[in-house]
Amino acid sequence: MRFQRVKGTRDILPLEALARRELEQLVFSRLSRSGFQPIHTPTFEKFELYQRSTGESSDIVIKEMYRFQDMGGRDLALRPEGTPSVMRAILENHIKLPVRLWYSMSMFRQDKPQKGRYREHTQIGAEIVGEAEPEADAELIKLGFDLFSEIGIDGMYMELNSIGCRECRPTYQVKLVNFLKKHSSEMCEECRVRMERNPLRVFDCKVASCQDILKSAPSQRDHLCKECKEHFDKVKKGISAFNIPYQENDRLVRGLDYYSRTVIEFKSTSLGAQDAVCGGGRYDYLAEEMGGPHIPGTGFAFGVERALLASKGEGIFTYEQPTIALLILPLGSDATSFALDLVFKLRKAGLEALVEFRSGGLSRMLKRAASRNARKVLIVGEDEMASGVFILRDMKSGEQRELSFEELIESQDADSS
RNA sequence: GUGGGUGUAGCUCAAUUGGCAGAGCACUUGACUGUGGCUCAAGAUGUUGGGGGUUCAAGUCCCCUCACCCACCCCA
Numbered sequence: 001m002r003f004q005r006v007k008g009t010r011d012i013l014p015l016e017a018l019a020r021r022e023l024e025q026l027v028f029s030r031l032s033r034s035g036f037q038p039i040h041t042p043t044f045e046k047f048e049l050y051q052r053s054t055g056e057s058s059d060i061v062i063k064e065m066y067r068f069q070d071m072g073g074r075d076l077a078l079r080p081e082g083t084p085s086v087m088r089a090i091l092e093n094h095i096k097l098p099v100r101l102w103y104s105m106s107m108f109r110q111d112k113p114q115k116g117r118y119r120e121h122t123q124i125g126a127e128i129v130g131e132a133e134p135e136a137d138a139e140l141i142k143l144g145f146d147l148f149s150e151i152g153i154d155g156m157y158m159e160l161n162s163i164g165c166r167e168c169r170p171t172y173q174v175k176l177v178n179f180l181k182k183h184s185s186e187m188c189e190e191c192r193v194r195m196e197r198n199p200l201r202v203f204d205c206k207v208a209s210c211q212d213i214l215k216s217a218p219s220q221r222d223h224l225c226k227e228c229k230e231h232f233d234k235v236k237k238g239i240s241a242f243n244i245p246y247q248e249n250d251r252l253v254r255g256l257d258y259y260s261r262t263v264i265e266f267k268s269t270s271l272g273a274q275d276a277v278c279g280g281g282r283y284d285y286l287a288e289e290m291g292g293p294h295i296p297g298t299g300f301a302f303g304v305e306r307a308l309l310a311s312k313g314e315g316i317f318t319y320e321q322p323t324i325a326l327l328i329l330p331l332g333s334d335a336t337s338f339a340l341d342l343v344f345k346l347r348k349a350g351l352e353a354l355v356e357f358r359s360g361g362l363s364r365m366l367k368r369a370a371s372r373n374a375r376k377v378l379i380v381g382e383d384e385m386a387s388g389v390f391i392l393r394d395m396k397s398g399e400q401r402e403l404s405f406e407e408l409i410e411s412q413d414a415d416s417s
Numbered sequence: 418g419u420g421g422g423u424g425u426a427g428c429u430c431a432a433u434u435g436g437c438a439g440a441g442c443a444c445u446u447g448a449c450u451g452u453g454g455c456u457c458a459a460g461a462u463g464u465u466g467g468g469g470g471u472u473c474a475a476g477u478c479c480c481c482u483c484a485c486c487c488a489c490c491c492c493a
Contacts, residue, residue: 004484059491063418081493107493112418114487123493190490255492265493276493303493331451366453371444381451395453 008119019317041085053084055257078108097130116274125301132296138238155269168225268310278302325352327374331381
């Protein structure tokens with residue numbers, strides 16, 4: 001075959017597509033109850049939107065975006081994450097605040113694919129916009145925790161941190177940079193670059209010698225301003241009140257520029273290197289970065305592919321071979337058009353039914369029905385057409401009953417398995 | 418962008434020091450002409466990922482390339 005998928009993309013075959021539907025329905029139901037409304041935004045936006053919001057120092061903007069020009073010479077990009085678009089939509093459509101929105105949308109990043117990482121993936125996100133209160137963060141975390149517990153994420157744990165605000169973060173950064181400069185000769189090349197661009201990111205470094213040095217680095221937590229500390233304490237208090245276990249990790253920084261105060265990640269121990277299932281946090285400056293008014297917000301987004309991967313062990317999703325409730329087997333060419341007429345009547349009455357079009361003797365027809373996972377078959381041959389009484393056969397037990405069309409509809413037999 | 422691994426039938430995998438490309442499952446047909454799953458018999462299927470080289474001879478050795486997987490990085 002001449003064609004194959006573009007690198008990093010996937011075909012989602014029926015078995016997985018069904019599991020996805022179940023997942024999405026579960027999320028929809030839980031979020032609706034909590035006052036979230038669905039939203040969809042365009043798959044591509046102006047490149048500048050992401051540049052201004054996701055941020056110039058983020059890897060996403062620096063090297064992972066699908067950026068292109070349209071015929072009008074506009075500088076566009078495929079959506080790498082959902083939050084900027086949602087905020088843009090709120091501002092552009094003057095959506096009344098506060099508001100709770102959720103979405104399920106494809107995201108595109110030109111990363112090198114590996115387990116749990118694709119160039120197109122689906123994120124389900126939930127955003128609470130217009131509320132600066134720590135209770136909003138705590139509620140959102142509770143929602144996420146319940147959702148992932150219900151989905152059955154293997155080895156799930158949550159990490160939490162506060163990265164301060166524009167009052168206290170710069171002060172801390174200066175202290176951190178001063179510290180790093182003192183040790184710069186002992187640190188790896190990349191860390192020295194990070195020092196200049198986004199000093200907080202040095203904490204992500206995996207080099208052992210760097211980590212040793214960082215052990216004695218000043219901690220973010222000790223440099224939060226009064227307001228941020230209070231906010232963070234209230235978030236933690238709220239989470240504890242819900243009995244949600246978490247690990248405070250003052251190295252948790254997150255790669256997007258717009259976060260302030262609360263940042264969270266839900267991780268799974270079963271995903272290999274790409275262990276983050278869900279990431280999120282507060283983004284009180286995002287609207288302003290985009291040239292709008294001050295609008296606080298907090299949210300999270302999780303990867304559908306990763307959630308499904310991590311729920312394979314104890315997950316609630318079925319992954320069962322789909323079955324056909326009722327397969328009609330017409331014997332002889334006249335019977336096919338008769339069966340087709342019949343099948344639409346059955347469907348109209350609410351039954352799930354299909355007609356086998358390929359001709360053949362009854363023996364072969366039954367073989368086919370078995371290989372197509374039919375639960376029941378209806379035999380329609382010369383005798384049946386003449387008498388109006390059909391044979392309904394249960395494929396599992398082999399039991400047969402003779403029924404008229406009316407009796408068949410009444411019994412709703414096709415739907416019982 | 419940088420490493421490591423793997424590419425043989427639809428799927429899972431064999432093929433000795435380089436010596437006729439195979440098996441199981443699945444599929445098709447028949448035994449069984451209106452009663453499937455079991456059994457038996459027969460059948461179809463390949464540019465051995467692609468290109469080049471060495472050789473009388475390459476799935477096997479060498480070079481290049483592509484794809485996938487895993488990891489670094491980063492993230493969902």
